[in-house]
Amino acid sequence: MPETLIGYDVAAIRADFPGLSRQIGAHPLVYLDSANTSQKPQQVVDAISDHYLFHNANVARAMHTLGMEATAAYEGAREKVAEFIGGSRDEVIFTKNASEALNLAANTLGSRLQPGDEIVISVLEHHSNIVPWQLVAERTGAKLRWFDITDEGRLDLVKAEAEGLINQRTKIVSVAAVSNVLGTVNPITEIAAKAHAVGAVMVADAAQAVPHGRVNVATLGADLVAFTGHKMLGPTGIGVLWGRYDLLASLPPFLGGGEMINVVKLTGSTYAEPPYRFEAGTPPIAQAVGLGAAIDYLNQIGVDQVAAHEERITAYALTRLARVPGLRILGPTQPIDRGGAISFTLTTADNVEVHPHDVMQLLDSRGIAVRGGHHCARPLHERLGIVASSRASLYLYTTTAEIDALADGLNYVADFFGGRS
Amino acid sequence: MPETLIGYDVAAIRADFPGLSRQIGAHPLVYLDSANTSQKPQQVVDAISDHYLFHNANVARAMHTLGMEATAAYEGAREKVAEFIGGSRDEVIFTKNASEALNLAANTLGSRLQPGDEIVISVLEHHSNIVPWQLVAERTGAKLRWFDITDEGRLDLVKAEAEGLINQRTKIVSVAAVSNVLGTVNPITEIAAKAHAVGAVMVADAAQAVPHGRVNVATLGADLVAFTGHKMLGPTGIGVLWGRYDLLASLPPFLGGGEMINVVKLTGSTYAEPPYRFEAGTPPIAQAVGLGAAIDYLNQIGVDQVAAHEERITAYALTRLARVPGLRILGPTQPIDRGGAISFTLTTADNVEVHPHDVMQLLDSRGIAVRGGHHCARPLHERLGIVASSRASLYLYTTTAEIDALADGLNYVADFFGGRS
Amino acid sequence: MSVETLYQEIILDHYKAKHHSGLREPYQAEVTHVNPSCGDEVLLRVELDGETVTDVSYEGIGCSISQASTSVMADLVIGKSVTEAMSLLADFTEMMHSQGRYEPNEDRLEDAIAFVGVAQFPARVKCALLGWSAFKDAAAQALSAEEGRQ
Amino acid sequence: MSVETLYQEIILDHYKAKHHSGLREPYQAEVTHVNPSCGDEVLLRVELDGETVTDVSYEGIGCSISQASTSVMADLVIGKSVTEAMSLLADFTEMMHSQGRYEPNEDRLEDAIAFVGVAQFPARVKCALLGWSAFKDAAAQALSAEEGRQ
């Protein structure tokens, strides 16, 4: 059993990612920004190149041999995605990123909203799961309401219950499956049950969940699930909205053009069945191929293995960072119901809070890549009473040695800006 | 002078496109579907691979060394695009394809429309320049009106004038710069002048124009110009909307999330300046890099050279196809104000019109890739009194030998379905 | 995947002389089905007598595959019970999605076995199914119309 | 591009003891500028007497670069004419966009020359310009307020 927990041969995995062997100045790269975007294995890059060079054509509309090859590759990728999340292929819509997927959800569900209706999201959401709802609320007169968080950085379900947050007026609930700042794993299934009890649609922003193999749409309870390719070893330029077929079939189109139609006439048009209804214009064909290759790669290692590795590294990082003087972890400090994004603030010995830009910059001078800012979650930072934070985020290629480098680096940062300790 | 007209060494160009040397069954590939999507040179594919493997990070928000490299690459691509079309970098919005660009235009301009306002498009448009306007007209109560075409397949400006098509109620005019079916080059500058005279915004769908170096936004007259990467040697998953800066600055956001914001608060959000206001979520980073490489490639050959080559091959194809018995070319039959998309119908000796699917299929059996269908322009086909057509489309790598193969192939097709001639 | 696998003689014959083509009365249901990417259309009528398909008539625009397939379908289902027709539809659909790995039963599918080659051309499967799916819809509508009458 | 090019002693000194920090009266214009990707903010006030910048006061949250740069800017522009201040802004902006290929004039830019290294870190240029762009806006507003008064 311990064998499984210890996981796989990380060095062998890292050999598939040539970029991880880069030098940043005099230092080896320590890439701890995978929640922002992951690195890509050679296998994914090769699949994309091979597609462009030898099987490139438009899909569906191109019926010649190359067109059939491209279509088979594109639709094959759709099947791989569907299988990876436990859905069916006609429930998988390819978008350009998770943000478009969430906008698609907001706009199409929004067509049913009226003044007085309520949409519920949470203060810990990424802007991509906030702004689309603000825009649709503005347009329709619906009211936007928010889950608060507890001091530990988890959704405050007790307060929500007391406030009657989810009630008969609630039409949509949209919550992140895993927070990109706090790492919190949110109880989507429980919230979905509450949403469904009042007839609301449940949307899950799974951008930080799917890359870690944490999502099975058959049991999750959400009706719509958004995620993005570039955070799961895949290319940029592709995201996914999964939806229950009968829900998708009841939604109006979002963007118009290309193959999303049934018949176009001067007097008006009729639209294709899902998923095509929601894919306007030439889709991200090579990107789907790349995402399919990324899923193959994840499956080959095994998502359980990946999860076990990440859990181990997250636990190690939480322990190691807790020992850095002046460092305060935002969100859960134990590796329980917690993803591998670890945000923190750093205060020097003479009590100056080092700004995340400065943390980032000094770590970068040692080859260590972390993110500093509000991580597209400004309302969450406001709720936490801070402007910005630093974030280290892990993935299947992260090593304990990298965590050690980070911890050492943070000590150096604190010394640089504060009195030498 | 004749040297320039004869163009460049096509064989050398073709060597950059490994896919063009493929065999389809026993036949060498003859790729005549470039208006659908172009093939990609090795240089573009290598630029994408190199980016993913060695410079991959998120942009803007990632400030570490890799993040700076990715941002420089992404913003550098924006500059290349701007220069290629004669615009400035803050006027170039990256979208997922031309269709999204046109939806962006329709939705943001649509926010100003009222019942009684008129939008003018043409019957020869691609669905991507029809459906977004139908959707926005439905939503706002604006009326959609259409340019008709002449028998020669050109916009009927005389009829439009007589009908008062563009008038004081006109708020938006959106027309293709080059038809993807007929090849017609439309007089955008003239139409734009008429649109501007009544205070309307002029949109040009330049998906079939920019790949051939035909667009200079500084003189074109359009206020918004849409095009797509995959038709100009670039990757799938990226398109462009260029817009006059002051117009863009006056438009509301389209999709929400990510870096398109200024400040996000629970009570509402404010938005970034153009172009960022319109780029929600992680943008198509590697795709921008690939598009930049495609532009480098086009510039290296020289757009004048490309245009000269295409003109020559188009002229050759028009002559050669005119000699195929039973073949009728749709649109201009002379290579004047005409792009390299040539659509046609084919009738056998015993007077059976061969369906474009069957044309496509039989040509494919000889390695020749053309498109059969309505080419996402059903209203145009309805106007022409046909359901579908076959289309051969050319690009900078097309040879006269490929045109010969097409003409021979079409004779074979007519024989196959009709009495042997 | 030679083009001869696709364009079998039977298909070309049906294409050149479509059986049961032309709209006829009476009919209980009429539907239009479209292939969105090319605009091919079939307008199809079904007349039932109890459980029996007494007539199928249609007008279609389309490629040889879609036209021949509709012609073969009409031959096959006219005179059969709705249940039997639906069972044939199921067989045909399975054959179309088999990518060529299907042993068609000639006794049941008759001329329709000629379409086994189409399954190797995924882009054309939609063509071959156009008339069949129109029949499926129309028959279902006709059935509920019958039930309404009772 | 060593980190020492960036964090020069002058910058760290200004960061630790920001000059002219804290909001003061009177002022003719007040603006808030934000760096969208990190949420850093500066609230800045400008007071003019005719063509002369008599006071700049501010409250800011941000990294060492943005804070130090605002401090240095206030030092530089207070007491100068608006025209001179704008000319300094132009020089500073040029230096920031030079990618390090800029020979700053120490007599004119004084402590601001320490920021020449920032130009090699494009992601941080926004930080260095935050206070300056707030000043530009506020000064423009103050000028038109003055004109309005006349």
Ligand SMILES: Cc1ncc(COP(=O)(O)O)c(C=O)c1O
């Ligand atoms: C004239 C025209 N407009 C728009 C488009 C849509 O481009 P895309 O499919 O890349 O969105 C195309 C190509 O399909 C086109 O030819």
Ligand SMILES: Cc1ncc(COP(=O)(O)O)c(C=O)c1O
């Ligand atoms: C939780 C969450 N939601 C949504 C997004 C948006 O993803 P994308 O930028 O690919 O649209 C991200 C990542 O940036 C995220 O972490």
